[in-house]
Amino acid sequence: MSSPGVFDHRHLHVHGTSPIHRIAPEAKLLGLLGFVITVAITPRQWVLAFAVDAAVLLGVLVVARLTPRVVLGRLAAILPFVAFAFLFPFIGDGETTSVLGISLSIDGLWASWNVLAKATLGGAASIAVTATTPIPELLTGLSRLRVPAAVVAIIGFMFRYLDLMVDEFGRMRRAMAARAYNPRWLWQNRPLASSAGALFVRTYERGERVHDAMAARGFTGTMPTFSEASTTRNDWLLAAVPAVVSLVGFTIVGLT
Amino acid sequence: MSATVVVKDLAFTYPGEHHPVFDGLDITIEAGERVALLGPNGSGKTTLALHLNGLLRAQRGEIVISGVVLGDETLAEIRRRVGLIFQDPNDQLFMHRVRDDVAFGPANLGLDAVEIARRVEQALDDVGAAGLAEHAPHHLSGGEQRRAAVASVLSMNPEILVLDEPTSGIDPLGRHELAGLLSSLPQTQLVVTHDLPFALATCARSLVLDEGKIAVDMQTRALLADSDLLTQHRLALPFGYRF
Numbered sequence: 060m061s062s063p064g065v066f067d068h069r070h071l072h073v074h075g076t077s078p079i080h081r082i083a084p085e086a087k088l089l090g091l092l093g094f095v096i097t098v099a100i101t102p103r104q105w106v107l108a109f110a111v112d113a114a115v116l117l118g119v120l121v122v123a124r125l126t127p128r129v130v131l132g133r134l135a136a137i138l139p140f141v142a143f144a145f146l147f148p149f150i151g152d153g154e155t156t157s158v159l160g161i162s163l164s165i166d167g168l169w170a171s172w173n174v175l176a177k178a179t180l181g182g183a184a185s186i187a188v189t190a191t192t193p194i195p196e197l198l199t200g201l202s203r204l205r206v207p208a209a210v211v212a213i214i215g216f217m218f219r220y221l222d223l224m225v226d227e228f229g230r231m232r233r234a235m236a237a238r239a240y241n242p243r244w245l246w247q248n249r250p251l252a253s254s255a256g257a258l259f260v261r262t263y264e265r266g267e268r269v270h271d272a273m274a275a276r277g278f279t280g281t282m283p284t285f286s287e288a289s290t291t292r293n294d295w296l297l298a299a300v301p302a303v304v305s306l307v308g309f310t311i312v313g314l315t
Numbered sequence: 316m317s318a319t320v321v322v323k324d325l326a327f328t329y330p331g332e333h334h335p336v337f338d339g340l341d342i343t344i345e346a347g348e349r350v351a352l353l354g355p356n357g358s359g360k361t362t363l364a365l366h367l368n369g370l371l372r373a374q375r376g377e378i379v380i381s382g383v384v385l386g387d388e389t390l391a392e393i394r395r396r397v398g399l400i401f402q403d404p405n406d407q408l409f410m411h412r413v414r415d416d417v418a419f420g421p422a423n424l425g426l427d428a429v430e431i432a433r434r435v436e437q438a439l440d441d442v443g444a445a446g447l448a449e450h451a452p453h454h455l456s457g458g459e460q461r462r463a464a465v466a467s468v469l470s471m472n473p474e475i476l477v478l479d480e481p482t483s484g485i486d487p488l489g490r491h492e493l494a495g496l497l498s499s500l501p502q503t504q505l506v507v508t509h510d511l512p513f514a515l516a517t518c519a520r521s522l523v524l525d526e527g528k529i530a531v532d533m534q535t536r537a538l539l540a541d542s543d544l545l546t547q548h549r550l551a552l553p554f555g556y557r558f
Contacts, residue, residue: 193411215410219452273409277424
């Protein structure tokens with residue numbers, strides 16, 4: 060079987076029975092959307108509003124019993140964006156300030172802060188949802204939110220076959236390494252690139268076989284849905300808490 | 316629960332190819348029979364399997380399942396009656412939970428939730444995989460995946476099972492368990508395989524497909540004892556076997 064890796068979605072879900080785990084998936088998704096939108100529209104100077112957001116999010120993570128290790132580890136995914144944002148103080152113009160003798164653009168600093176704060180809050184909120192909801196439930200949630208069935212099916216297939224693709228790529232790389240291919244520099248990457256092409260063809264063929272297997276069991280184009288638990292008003296209320304708190308913080312800071 | 320399979324004068328050529336896979340293939344399988352379909356690579360075993368369920372359509376001749384001729388109007392009915400189990404369970408089990416995969420067929424038949432749940436329980440029970448319902452397919456062993464794949468077809472109450480290389484990717488004990496499972500099922504079965512001991516364990520009768528024709532149709536035991544005949548069709552018993 061496959062070895063766990065960074066791309067391994069099976070570890071997205073952290074098993075648990077916290078109140079956060081038990082909220083219906085579509086409520087969590089909508090709650091996440093609301094929270095992220097509020098964070099996104101908060102002007103960057105409203106530091107207090109961001110503090111409120113961070114506090115409520117921290118509360119959610121604690122209730123969900125997600126360890127700092129899990130959350131910080133996954134937050135690493137935002138690093139490339141944040142790293143790019145750290146260029147702003149050096150390339151921005153306008154008024155400057157001096158830190159350790161280096162002249163930094165004040166506007167650039169605010170821009171960096173803006174990206175850092177919003178990416179961290181948005182990232183951590185997404186982690187809170189994906190870590191407390193198994194993939195099949197997330198898919199159910201999406202279809203209950205009237206996301207087109209084809210889109211839900213595509214997302215489902217992506218997660219189902221991602222591991223297999225990563226495995227397959229791993230095997231190809233091992234087969235190359237076994238024949239003394241040990242790329243160290245970018246210009247040695249040609250075989251790796253062509254194996255990506257081969258991987259595409261294999262994946263395409265698998266797609267055809269999967270479709271055959273579906274057609275053989277009477278599939279004619281509509282994915283059946285298997286929803287079990289029903290959603291209560293409590294789910295919606297609980298899931299809305301972070302977004303509402305964030306919005307209240309936003310309003311108070313905006314009015315003062 | 317079981318049905319007859321008749322293939323009459325089947326002809327098929329893949330698009331863009333000159334050489335036909337079949338040109339006048341005839342097969343008759345009685346209700347409740349378990350028949351092994353043997354033959355070298357490229358002899359058309361899988362192509363035949365895909366025809367039986369209407370995934371490939373005959374260019375000449377016809378497929379008749381218990382008197383029902385496969386055609387556009389009968390396609391849905393034939394797909395319910397003929398359960399096809401693919402070589403790679405990862406192609407067959409495409410959901411995130413075994414339960415959902417087993418429920419996929421019955422849901423396509425338009426059954427209600429209560430009946431679907433009943434069928435899922437029954438099918439998983441029949442293959443001895445009741446405990447796997449909530450598992451993700453890619454976490455299972457080869458043998459478990461195979462049983463789940465069989466269950467995903469059994470839940471449609473098929474009358475015929477067509478299994479393509481069912482022993483590939485499973486360990487020796489898994490093979491034994493699978494042989495026991497197939498022997499316990501009442502359906503008519505066509506087992507496409509290279510695995511001659513497995514064919515002997517599950518099927519009294521064997522067909523050898525070679526060059527698009529049924530070259531041999533005899534008792535599996537007699538076929539396996541005839542090493543000249545086996546060699547003639549690029550078949551061979553594993554080392555250490557002799558009948």
